[in-house]
Amino acid sequence: MEIVDYEVFEVSPRFQFLKLETSDGRVGWGEPVVEGRAHTVRAAIEELAEGVLLGADPFPIERHWQRMYRGGFYRGGPVLMSAIAGIDQALWDLKGKHFGAPVYELLGGKARDRVRLYSHVPAEDESPSAYAQGAASMVENGFTALKTSLNGPIRRVDAPDAIERERNRLIAIRDAVGPDIDLGIDFHGKVSKPMAKRLVVALEDVDPMFYEEPVLAEHDDALATVARHTSVPIATGERMFSRWDFKGVLESGTVDIVQPDLSHAGGITEVHKIAAMAEAYDVALAPHCPLGPVSLAACLQIDACSPNALVQEQVVHRAVDAHVLSYVENPEVLEYDFGGYVDLPDGPGLGVEIDEEALRAADGEYEWSVPSHRHDDGSVAEW
The missing domain is CATH 3.30.390.10 (Enolase-like, N-terminal domain)
Structure with missing residues (x-):
């Protein structure tokens, strides 16, 4: 063959x-x-x-x-x-x-029977009430873990009201979902070191599950400084692409959760090795996955056989990306239960059957680009 x-x-x-x-x-x-x-x-x-x-x-x-x-x-x-x-x-x-x-059987077999998912908090506008309503809707739909990103742009050294806006929005989410729901806060690498130090302190009483990408991967040397200001677990890794990129943050001891992306960090072969490296440092795994059904299915294979897998990001169940499932002939394998868990795919390979006819009909429609943001003075801001 x-x-x-x-x-x-x-x-x-x-x-x-x-x-x-x-x-x-x-x-x-x-x-x-x-x-x-x-x-x-x-x-x-x-x-x-x-x-x-x-x-x-x-x-x-x-x-x-x-x-x-x-x-x-x-x-x-x-x-x-x-x-x-x-x-x-x-x-x-x-x-x-x-x-x-299934691929996980070829990688040593499963360490668990199901994988916990988290959903992003949807909102119709930027108001705290809109985010509270969106978070409550995700909980009503069965999720027990959520994530939301900081709004922006945030200046390199910003005024107190910038911090207060974030606090008000996140407090509204926490009040809406209660203490039983895990809430990750994604800084998205858009925050400078001085603002990250202030924000991790200001938001700690929201009891986050983790702070994600408090600084950009290119400033990983600043993670230790930021981590010293909070007891909240630090997560990073979506913009790291190999075990060699993760080596430094694992050796530093400042990261609690690594988030390699199965479609960016060398695939199943490489992320399996990254997961094992992380386990040796008592660091959890939460693969990054804002993409489609094949990427998610690959993540689930690694989650299945990694003892340190914590929670899995996905966008399949966000209303804005619901048509992701139109590319899959067996979407039931990605469906979650009311506790926010998905059973391990038990089909051969990745476990998803791709609808090639649907792909061919949609081929060439890719037009997405990174949103462009600017500060008040016209300078380029991080997204």
């Missing part, structure tokens, strides 16, 4: 799917993309597929991974690692289908 063909689909709202086909007619699916840079990643996929995959046996996944990563003089970064990630997902999907087993 060998890989004989590949195809890439770019679809709304910001998903890119990869199809690998073998000589015996089997198909494996991956989801390689950098949000807002889909075309760039597509070029990397084509280079890797033409140079490494076509004509090759799909089963030696580790060797393929090493060739894709080490085969070029320049390594790492979001574009290459995202291309590798989607290819890696598709290779594991093929292997699982060949052996008739």
